[in-house]
C-alpha cells in the first residue's frame with residue numbers, strides 16, 4: 001500500500017555535513033545481532049563504533065520485551081549456541097533476579113523431577129528433554145549489554161538513527177546518521193548492518209528481498225506488554241487441572257482482544273509477557289507501524305479486561321508496561337553469496353564455512369540442526385558490508401524460523417569477528433579465509449558442534 005505522500009516528490013538540496021567519527025568497523029543497530037557484532041569486532045582489535053537509534057541496547061530482547069532466549073541446545077547434553085549469547089546469561093546469572101532457566105547440569109535431562117520443574121517454562125521441555133532456554137529481566141539485560149560494549153572499548157552512539165550508507169565505486173565507506181546533533185557522517189572500513197530491517201541495504205546498493213508473506217511469522221508485527229501482580233502458579237495449576245477449559249478461555253481471550261494473545265512466564269512468578277501478533281504488516285512501512293501501535297493498545301485493553309475477569313491467576317493483575325519498541329520479526333533479507341533456504345533447514349545441509357549451528361525449534365527428527373554459512377552474511381555484490389541478525393541472506397521460510405535471539409547473536413558474533421579479521425589482514429570480508437574465522441570463533445567460545453579447531 002502506498003501512502004498518498006509518496007505520490008509527490010521534492011528534491012533535497014545537497015549539503016556538506018560534519019564527519020563525526022572515523023572507525024575500522026561501524027555497526028548500525030544494537031540488538032542481539034548488532035551488539036554481538038560490535039563486541040566481537042572490538043575484542044578482535046578493530047576500532048569499532050555502535051550506532052543505535054534508541055537510548056538502550058538489546059532491540060527486541062529488551063525494548064521489544066521479547067524476554068525469552070530459547071533453544072540454545074537441542075535436548076541433548078550438548079550446547080549448539082554459546083559465545084556472546086551465553087555470556088549475557090553468565091552475567092545475568094550473577095544478578096539476583098536477572099534471569100531464570102534450567103541449570104547447566106539439567107540440560108538434556110529426562111529426569112521426571114527436572115521436567116516437572118521446568119514444564120511451564122516456555123520452550124524448555126521439548127520431546128521430553130530439557131533445552132537451554134532462559135527468561136531474562138530486560139532492564140538488567142540493557143545494563144549488562146552496556147557493560148560488554150564499554151569493556152570491549154566500543155564507542156557507543158545512542159539516540160542515533162542510521163539513515164544511509166556512503167558508497168563509492170561499489171564499496172561502502174561509511175554511514176550517515178541523524179540525531180539531536182543533526183545529520184552527520186561516520187567513515188569506516190567495514191559497515192555491519194545490524195538494524196534487523198536491513199535499513200542500510202537499499203542505499204548500500206546491496207540486493208535484498210523485502211517481500212513479506214502474510215502467512216508467515218515474519219509479517220506479524222506486535223506490541224508486547226507485560227502483566228504484573230499475577231499468580232502464574234495458580235494459572236498453571238488451573239491449566240493442568242482443566243486443560244480443555246483453559247484452551248477454551250484462550251480462544252475467548254483471542255476473540256475479546258481481536259488478536260492472538262499468549263501469556264508467557266516472565267522472569268518472576270508474578271510477571272508474564274504477552275506475546276501477540278497482527279499479520280500482514282510491514283516493519284518498514286510507517287503507516288503499518290502506526291496502525292499496529294494504535295490497534296494493539298486497543299486490543300490490550302479489551303483483552304486484559306477479559307483476563308482479569310475470567311482467567312484464574314490474573315484477578316489482581318495490572319498492565320506493568322508496554323514495549324517501547326514495536327515487535328518486528330522479519331523484514332528485508334540480504335541477497336548474499338549464499339541464500340539459506342527452507343530446504344536447507346529441513347535437510348540439515350552442512351557447509352564448509354558454517355558459522356552458526358542452530359537447533360531446530362520442534363522435535364529434532366533426523367536433521368536436528370540448521371547450519372548457517374558465513375556466505376549468508378556477505379552481500380552478493382556490494383563490498384565493505386556485512387549483515388548481523390535477522391536480515392541474513394535467507395528465503396522467507398528459512399528466515400521465518402532462524403531469527404531467534406540466540407541465532408542473531410551467533411550470526412552477529414561471526415560478522416563482527418569476520419570484519420575485524422578482514423581489516424587485520426587488509427582484505428575484503430568476501431575474501432576472508434573461513435577456517436581462520438571458524439578457529440577464531442571457537443577460541444572465543446562459540447559452540448559450532450561438528451566444526452573442529454585446526
Ligand SMILES: Cc1cc2nc3c(=O)[nH]c(=O)nc-3n(C[C@H](O)[C@H](O)[C@H](O)COP(=O)(O)OP(=O)(O)OC[C@H]3O[C@@H](n4cnc5c(N)ncnc54)[C@H](O)[C@@H]3O)c2cc1C
Nearest residue numbers: 029031032033053059060162195196327328389390404405
Ligand atoms: C512478538 C515477538 C516475539 C518473539 N518471540 C521470540 C522469542 O520468544 N525468543 C526469541 O529468541 N526470539 C523471538 N522473537 C524474534 C526475535 O526477537 C528477533 O528476531 C531478534 O531480536 C532479531 O534480532 P536483530 O538483532 O536482528 O534485530 P532487533 O532485535 O530488531 O534489533 C535491531 C536493533 O537495531 C536498532 N535499529 C533499527 N534500525 C536502526 C537504524 N536505522 N539506526 C540505528 N539503529 C537501528 C533497533 O533499535 C534495535 O536495537 C520474537 C519477535 C517478536 C516481535
